[in-house]
Ligand SMILES: Nc1ncnc2c1ncn2[C@@H]1O[C@H](COP(=O)(O)OP(=O)(O)OP(=O)(O)O)[C@@H](O)[C@H]1O
Ligand SMILES: Nc1ncnc2c1ncn2[C@@H]1O[C@H](COP(=O)(O)OP(=O)(O)OP(=O)(O)O)[C@@H](O)[C@H]1O
Ligand SMILES: [Mg+2]
């Protein structure tokens with residue numbers, strides 16, 4: 001379902017080249033539950049951005065369901081991204097002027113869901129994240145962990161084929177974190193591919209497969225395959 | 226040194242009042258090492274913002290070194306904040322257009338330190354955070370954990386009397402997180418008051434004293450006193 005072949009991503013700052021991804025080759029089957037770990041700066045977010053069609057590799061190919069995405073133009077990539085991928089960003093990227101409700105509703109509006117059904121689905125999603133009392137708050141009126149939960153609700157509300165989660169419990173206490181993991185793992189059991197970046201070894205052990213990154217390379221790939 | 230008396234902070238959203246802090250009374254002695262824990266939304270960041278003079282309470286008094294800060298105007302509060310308090314924000318608040326070096330240098334410039342001495346001190350601070358190779362990167366050219374370390378370096382470079390750290394290792398792998406804790410605890414051993422919000426029970430056990438927050442109140446206060 002997700003096949004990366006010799007993927008490299010190089011950033012240039014001044015005179016210097018940063019090899020954020022260095023010849024990454026991985027195959028991820030539909031419905032897999034994969035955890036990505038590694039030191040700060042090792043390329044985890046960059047890898048997620050490439051998989052999520054938010055960044056293009058400089059070398060190599062990325063096949064999503066046998067389509068060579070590297071050959072698609074931006075509009076086509078954006079279309080696939082919106083319909084097939086849910087992304088929980090490391091720093092959330094919520095729309096500042098919209099309330100929690102409106103932020104979570106956005107993917108449904110883009111998908112043409114009717115107002116009545118939207119209202120119902122957003123209500124359910126916020127309730128599952130224990131955010132019912134904060135539905136009308138804008139991001140600046142929410143705590144860090146509340147913003148994170150809005151970002152998670154937004155990413156999963158369309159039940160996309162692939163969920164990419166960049167440190168989804170980084171700002172959550174253990175209880176809220178476990179609630180979020182139960183929801184994400186519940187979706188994975190329904191067949192949704194779950195790829196999660198985490199710094200928490202305890203969380204990574206719950207995944208079926210674990211990838212370790214070091215300096216832009218996959219240095220380890222363990223778990224049931 | 227830090228004395229909060231019946232501190233309350235109420236946010237109003239539409240028709241609703243949110244009691245982010247509810248009659249908080251605490252005394253913190255000079256040089257203490259305090260960890261603050263509690264569920265997402267329990268008021269930890271709001272408490273830190275009040276202590277850091279970034280937010281004013283609606284009720285109660287806040288004495289900093291026996292000065293009733295609640296009676297000071299904004300300019301006076303800003304002066305004290307800049308000279309006495311170092312703040313690591315939950316979401317960093319780095320200046321987007323400045324490099325890592327320039328961001329860390331900012332407090333030194335505001336304090337009138339000479340260019341030569343600034344250069345040296347920033348170089349040391351970035352090296353201690355393992356950011357030497359990223360000195361000329363701007364925040365958008367840094368990973369999440371690299372940004373967090375820039376924020377920490379900026380907060381501690383003046384060795385202020387009080388360091389407030391809101392989840393300082395939230396985006397760091399365990400190794401980088403331990404390096405940061407060693408640096409912060411080293412400063413505490415030199416007499417700097419260290420107040421840290423964390424979701425990590427392991428980290429909170431390293432502190433001399435632990436405060437638990439629930440719904441804006443201090444529900445527990447344990448440790449050597
Ligand atoms: N736009 C950019 N320009 C230059 N360098 C970049 C850019 N984005 C990322 N980098 C660099 O690429 C490397 C990988 O970054 P990435 O964000 O993928 O790391 P990460 O594994 O997610 O780290 P963290 O755990 O700290 O979030 C880092 O060393 C970073 O400095
Ligand atoms: N500007 C604001 N307007 C309205 N409500 C707010 C505002 N800022 C915070 N709140 C609310 O006040 C409560 C406390 O927020 P705070 O950011 O202090 O929580 P926290 O303990 O730091 O949470 P987290 O662990 O998620 O970071 C939350 O319920 C939040 O929704
Ligand atoms: Mg990252």
Ligand SMILES: [Mg+2]
Nearest residue numbers: 143144270315
């Ligand atoms: Mg907070």
